[in-house]
Amino acid sequence: MATERIQMESELRDRLRAPATGNEAVEAALSRRYDAGFVTDIESDSLPPGLDEGTVRAISARKHEPEWMTEWRLKAYRHWLTMTPPHWAKLRIGPIDFQAISYYSAPKGPKYKSLDEVPRELIETYDKLGVPLHERAKLAGVAVDAVFDSVSVGTTFQKELAAKGIVFCSMSEAVKSHPELVKKYLGTVVPQGDNYFAALNSAVFSDGSFVFIPKGVRCPMELSTYFRINAGHTGQFERTLIIAEEGASVSYLEGCTAPMRDENQLHAAVVELVALDDASIKYSTVQNWYPGDENGVGGIYNFVTKRGECRGPRSRIVWTQVETGSAITWKYPSCVLRGDDSAGEFHSVALTHHCQQADTGTKMIHIGRNTKSKIVSKGISAGRGQNTYRGLVKIEKGAEGARNHTQCDSLLIGKRCGAHTFPYIEVKNPGAIVEHEATTSKISEDQMFYCRSRGIGEEDAVSMIVDGFCKQVFRELPMEFAVEAKKLLEVSLEGAVG
């Protein structure tokens, strides 16, 4: 019995960790640095830089959107004009020139009707990123929507999913094929004027994924979107909407990369999740946007609004994120726990190396009775990286029996980095139980020496210790993503010691 357990555990671990034990794999991982940094040479149809009502209309027209969608965008745009960028985050950001950005870029040519029509360069791009789209090599058990700059280039397994009544397509497609659903849910979790970047997104959003899981259906495979920024001087403004009807469940994954460029590119996404009665949505992100170089030149500005609403009783939303990329990350995936007995979770690993800055965390808003939330945040800072956890736990008056547990751990590597924790707690119901634990630690010399005295080299020792630190969060990720996440941390920490 016991030995079988070792074996199982060890085999599981082999899958999780195979790369760390194979010499070549480690070498490859360590030498690859940011290997998603290439540019695909494909002609694109882009709007000139600049933003005004005409731009908004032009985007809408390029996408052949119905009138109501155009109006929705314009309303958001007009609201955005009245707003100012937020300054409360612990981030040092130069002013962003919104007129210098191109708000739409798409590979030239007619829209692809099926994956067979997608040009070879694009298929190859995704192959290189480890996301095969073509029929023979499709990822088993994972349906992928591939978004390239402002448009979705294709979605796999659509037929198989449709057989179950599941809709998984690009947002642009959904606006046309399922307008009633889009109208019913879009902007109901993150309103157009929610915040500066959400308003901007609502005005100019390009593409993203739309997921609808009908009543009682458990989605039979992982759904995933792979976002790729390719063109220079463009922003990516994706919009994702996931709806799980009564008793439905789905696990959704998101990955992102961009070429290395010495300009800062803007990524301002909005993600909305709606879980009705007894529904469950698991949303996992491995974010690896280009982080900039070691001197802080270039990199993606990642300003993202992600929010899920547990609208029905007993519904559940789980956010898991591994944030290793971007020059700046501003992101607080949140849960509005409206339904009684609903539950929200947030599991996060955020790593900042070199000059990266992250201000990330979550908001758990308890409205319904007996609502529960759990927050596990692991921040890792190396080099001159600055890592901030910012989290709000709010218990409304009617949230009888609400409970929250927050665990917030920071790990520092080296002497020039920083970790900061800002937990905000607002409790309006005296019966609620809110717990907060926080630790800050360093990779100790003792730990390093212990590993090295057993034969493990410095870089491997660091990634092993960091991996151990993140274990609780990695456990929440689907297997393939856990492998990817571990590799990413290894690569991102390259040069953090010595």
Place this chain on the structure above:
Amino acid sequence: MLKIDNLHVRVAGREILKGLSLEAKAGEVHAIMGPNGAGKSTLGNVLAGREGYEVTAGTVEFEGQNLLELAPEERAAAGVFLAFQYPVEIPGVNNTYFLRAALNAQRRQRGEAELDSMQFLKKVREKLAVLHLKDELLHRAVNEGFSGGEKKRNEIFQLALLEPKLAILDETDSGLDIDAMKLVADGVNAMRDPARSFLVITHYQRLLDYIVPDVVHVLAEGRIVESGDRTLAHELEAHGYGWVAGRHAPAGAA
């Protein structure tokens, strides 16, 4: 196997080892005893390559090569193993995984083939049986939440698995109950081999009833002040370290 000659070591600006010499041949077990603060752990750390220990004079030869110029992981691969006086916790890192990573890292450095998970588990089972250890500790994170005794036994398990040429045990008996101490001693005895040497640092002659040493050294004030056979340990037990000091006026004072 190991030849230490006139070793001087500074730690945090203070000279701790002051001309230590010691030679251990393959297959020998050397016990090192000595008062608190004498420099026993310092010796272990220097041999294993810990940073911050500055060698100001002297040489250490291990199997004919200069040990002092190797990085800690290279020393491990060359066959040096230190069982820590205070084993370190590594939260979240599975013990089995850690051991396999360590073993394979060493094998890689030696140009040997790595063990796959089946081969590794076979080895783990063998060693567990020899040491009469339960496998439950293997499923936990490295030393995390282990009791003092469990940590020490885990060190011996690592020793058994890594099969070094030179094993330095730094007070592995401290904090063990009598049964656990016997188990540890059995484990060490099972590993005695004509090709393997041990430096056993201990405060208690009792351990040496179980692990019978070839040579006993007394380390005081940074050097070996007395060496003898196992009866020396009995004398120390009976008379204390003052007895040694009385017999040998410290050379440094002369």
